[in-house]
Amino acid sequence: ARGVVDAVARALSRADAVRRLEVRANADTPEDAARARRFGARGVGLCRTEHMFLGERRKLVEQMILAGTDAERDRALADLLPLQRRDFTGILEAMDGLPVTIRLLDPPLHEFLPDHTDLAVRIAAAEARGEEPDAHDVDLLSAVNRMHEENPMLGLRGVRLGLVVPGLVAMQVRAIGEAVAGRLLAGGAPRAEIMVPLVGDVRELRLVREEVRRVLADVSRAAGVTVDCPVGTMIELPRAALTAGRIAEEAEFFSFGTNDLTQTTWGFSRDDVEAEFFSAYLDKGVFPVSPFETLDRDGVGRLVSLAVAEGRATRPDLTIGVCGEHGGDPDSVHFFHTAGLDYVSCSPFRVPVARLEAGRAALEGTEGSDSR
Ligand code: PEP
Numbered sequence: 001a002r003g004v005v006d007a008v009a010r011a012l013s014r015a016d017a018v019r020r021l022e023v024r025a026n027a028d029t030p031e032d033a034a035r036a037r038r039f040g041a042r043g044v045g046l047c048r049t050e051h052m053f054l055g056e057r058r059k060l061v062e063q064m065i066l067a068g069t070d071a072e073r074d075r076a077l078a079d080l081l082p083l084q085r086r087d088f089t090g091i092l093e094a095m096d097g098l099p100v101t102i103r104l105l106d107p108p109l110h111e112f113l114p115d116h117t118d119l120a121v122r123i124a125a126a127e128a129r130g131e132e133p134d135a136h137d138v139d140l141l142s143a144v145n146r147m148h149e150e151n152p153m154l155g156l157r158g159v160r161l162g163l164v165v166p167g168l169v170a171m172q173v174r175a176i177g178e179a180v181a182g183r184l185l186a187g188g189a190p191r192a193e194i195m196v197p198l199v200g201d202v203r204e205l206r207l208v209r210e211e212v213r214r215v216l217a218d219v220s221r222a223a224g225v226t227v228d229c230p231v232g233t234m235i236e237l238p239r240a241a242l243t244a245g246r247i248a249e250e251a252e253f254f255s256f257g258t259n260d261l262t263q264t265t266w267g268f269s270r271d272d273v274e275a276e277f278f279s280a281y282l283d284k285g286v287f288p289v290s291p292f293e294t295l296d297r298d299g300v301g302r303l304v305s306l307a308v309a310e311g312r313a314t315r316p317d318l319t320i321g322v323c324g325e326h327g328g329d330p331d332s333v334h335f336f337h338t339a340g341l342d343y344v345s346c347s348p349f350r351v352p353v354a355r356l357e358a359g360r361a362a363l364e365g366t367e368g369s370d371s372r
């Protein structure tokens, strides 16, 4: 076993010496970030903040989104702020000195809001017993009904939620800014980057950036230390890829969200890849492998290449990565190398494989055959 371990270590260090793609990891907790770092990740490419709003904090999210009054919403946001600050501090500490890309909240709302049917059943049961239904349940049901969407994945998600819920972006940016300030004052080297999800138009990004600038200036003043974070965007809608040249005016980095980009380019729901029809369809041979696993070069890949070219035409120093599942898929890693990305970001356990493949892709490139 010792020999195998040594051989792997040698292969990895050889790959690291030649590869041009940097490898980061997707991590939402300090533990995952630390593990990713041990596997050789050079930063966090995607910290999904919605995972920080589950469990105990669900109630606060409910209050924030379904708030009957501004005061109620502001209270929920004020309660969330210190919790978020603690989340970010831990991850920045685990990745000290390396970039940590924190993505603003991107929940499909149906995963957060209380279930409509549960509420309706509870209310009906109370009425059947001849009792007055719980007033909170009644309010909640009417709020949930108001927010109902037939297609939550195509609805109030990502930047749209940030623009619609007053104070949400400001709360998250303040938590990031205060975590950075705290780490700076403690002698650390925090490198937080703020990433905006589901952008389809440069104006969405412009609105968020104005808010980021305002809040970070405020945090800097209060903390007595300059807090500055690069702001960038996910490219995960065809429209974002097609207008990448304009979006780059407001973005210091791009990160391809190939999960959503595959879903929206093909029109296949990413949540239904386990459905019977999908595997039956795979058997038809329309696509040899699932486009959700291996990047579809003819469709999604062309959007990626287009966005890279147009983004860099606007801003030659644009940093570009990928943080969808494809970031850890060996075949896709070769594509991203050839497409000229700066990094791939994948789950911590896939980091070593991504490093090896990035090395192989670089070697193939120098040997004159970079397609597989
Ligand atoms: C993506 O869409 O590829 C992505 C990384 O974001 P999420 O999976 O969280 O939607």
Ligand code: MG
Binding pocket: 236, 257, 259, 260
């Ligand atoms: Mg996405």
